[in-house]
Amino acid sequence: MSATGNFFAGSDRSNSTGPSRANARDPVVILGAGLTGLSAAYHLKSGPFLLVEKDGRVGGHARSHREGGHTFDVTGHWLHLRDDRSKALLATLFPTRADEPSAWVSVERKTKIHSHGAELEYPFQANLHGLPLEVVQECLVALVAAREAAARGEAWATDPRTFEAYAIAKFGEGIARHFFVPYNTKLWGMHPDRLAPEWVRRFVPEPDAAQIIGGAIGLRQTGLGYNARFMYPRAGGIDALPEALRAQLEARERAGDGRLWTGTEVEEIEPSTGRVKLSGQPDWISYRALISSIPLPELIARIPEAPPEVREAAAALSWVRWRYLDLATKRPVPVDWHWAYVPEPRFAFFRVGVYSNAVQTMAPADSASLYVELSDRNTPPDLPAIARQLVEIGALGAVEDIRFCRTRDIEYAYVVFDEDHGPATATISAWLQRVGVRSCGRYGAWIYNSMEDSMLSGLAAAQWADGRAEDAAATEAIARREAPTPTTGGSQT
Incomplete structure (x- = not known):
């Protein structure tokens, strides 16, 4: 794990005035060898990489x-x-x-839902048949009330401000009470009135009235949702995917085009000089570009140069x-x-x-x-x-x-997508962009996404490091679009 190899030559840039002093011998340093970091290293075209992982294995949660x-x-x-x-x-x-x-x-x-002693088809809101009749009646009556309120333009049904309010407005108080509120309270460890609704609206299966009524009388509504x-x-073993990426990177390592260091922590980052300090390394290592997929609060904690408003924003993340x-x-x-x-x-x-x-x-x-x-x-x-x-x-x-x-x-x-999430991530992301750090992936961008989205986010980061800004922006947009959320379907990704 020593810093040998041509692309580490002259890596101590202690007298540098900023990251613009980077040269072609400096690696693109990538923090975190989950699917995002592995994908970033795999797709990088311009120059060597140094991929750093604190654990002994690659893969992140895909292990x-x-x-x-x-x-x-x-x-x-x-x-x-x-x-x-x-x-x-x-x-x-x-x-x-x-x-x-x-x-x-x-x-x-x-996929099934166990409720009131019955085993229902997924999703709950489209498959009420099998529940006690009084529960089915409650759900359907409340659904009609929500649809009528929306037609009248009532604010609670047209402009919900929390996830609980969204569930009530979209499906009625009965479906919210019997599924959305208790399930999400258990999943998140908090009441869904503390969660913002905007991030779920594209992803929760929203069956129409005919599907909901059909599911209530026993006509199975299947194939709904992103993961049919x-x-x-x-x-x-899902670890076959990150291990296959690791094997590709090791082949590049043998060719002198990069390095993968496991069991290595990032101790400090200095964007103003374009350097990182890694555990087990006596000297700072200069980088040509820095890509991070480690959790956003962990990243900011390792940058003493981060201004107070950025540190406050990181402390607000949940x-x-x-x-x-x-x-x-x-x-x-x-x-x-x-x-x-x-x-x-x-x-x-x-x-x-x-x-x-x-x-x-x-x-x-x-x-x-x-x-x-x-x-x-x-x-x-x-x-x-x-x-x-x-x-x-x-x-x-x-x-x-x-x-x-x-x-x-x-x-x-x-x-957690609470009221602090949007302002805090916007503050942090804007500052990281100004200092030339690309934070991406589920925890780097502080979003919810799938395995595919993580790999696409890594591809976008590689395009950014290669200087392909337009390609990177387009790829990142795809990675964030139509990404499944855990709210009704849970994280099966």
């Missing part, structure tokens, strides 16, 4: 754990591709001969921490769905997924691998009680079917 023949991702990571460049990248990373099966399988989504189909590695279970069973589970939403507060979890129902290689024969996303992120989980609740919703046949269970924690899971 897999393996134990006893069971494979677990960091909860559901199902790949959805809509951009031709993403599809071409996957074909390049996983070439397949004509006589061989593809390394990836395409899976039709099987998804792709997944045939051999099991995020959701995550606690979930990796659960292995001794027998197949009694359900065939890939994941299910559980909005009722009495359950300790809000979503349960069965990896092996989507791709059998995620578990040994006659067993299963599950993830269980927990509402409580602060206290140790009551595993016996959770096991009984899993039996209740049908995700387990019996408590005794459990082979082992592991508790996992994630510090940065979802970005």
Whole structure:
């Protein structure tokens, strides 16, 4: 991990007056080897890169754990591709001969909602059939009231200011009360009246009145939402994607065109001189361009030059921490769905997924691998009680079917889109742009996006570093457009 190689020659630019003194020997430094950082390094065309990752493995949250023949991702990571460049990248990373099966399988989504003791189709708002009749009536009457209020131009139905208000205005108070409010309260760890509505309006499935009424009387409404189909590695484990990118970068490293350093922290960044200080390195390293995909608050904390208003903006950012279970069973589970939403507060979890129902290689024969996303992120989980609740919703046949269970924690899971989010990110982004730092990806741009969006964001960052400003702007716009959000469908990306 020493700073050897021609592109580090003369890297201590302590007497420099600013980043304009960069030269072609300086690398493009990329912070974070998740999908965004890996994609940025892969797509970079002009000169060498230095990709830095604090952990021992690449991939960020797109990683897999393996134990006893069971494979677990960091909860559901199902790949959805809509951009031709993403599809071409996957074909390049996983070439397949004509006589061989593809390394990836395409899976039709099987998603359910467990509510009031019933198993409903997804999404809730279009599949009320199976709920108690009084609940169905409540939901439909409130839906009509919301539509009539909107037609009259009433402010609450036409200009909602919070996510809760949006759900009530769009679907009625009944659907909001029975699904949107309790589910999102469990997911976010806060009431949805604290969340802004603008970022969800394009992404929540909004069935029309005919679909809602049809779903209420038993006409199944399927295929709604962005993730009706998804792709997944045939051999099991989403880490196949970042590992394939890593292999490509290692080939470039052998050719002297870049370096990938794992187990390396960024300690300090000095944009005014275009330098970074990395753990384990005695000297500062000069950069030609700096791309960051690490969480935005972490980035600002490493830039002592950041002005007070930028530091205040970073302190205003909020995020959701995550606690979930990796659960292995001794027998197949009694359900065939890939994941299910559980909005009722009495359950300790809000979503349960069965990896092996989507791709059998995620578990040994006659067993299963599950993830269980927990509402409580602060206290140790009551595993016996959770096991009984899993039996209740049908995700387990019996408590005794459990082979082992592991508790996992994630510090940065979802970005919180509260009233501070827009002003704070605008302040930070404007300053970073002025000092020549590109912060991108889910946590670098402080957004919610999919795996494909993260890779496209990395491509846009590479285009920016290469000086292709117009291409970068267009690619970033695509990466931010039509990105799925976790509000109704959850993060299955």
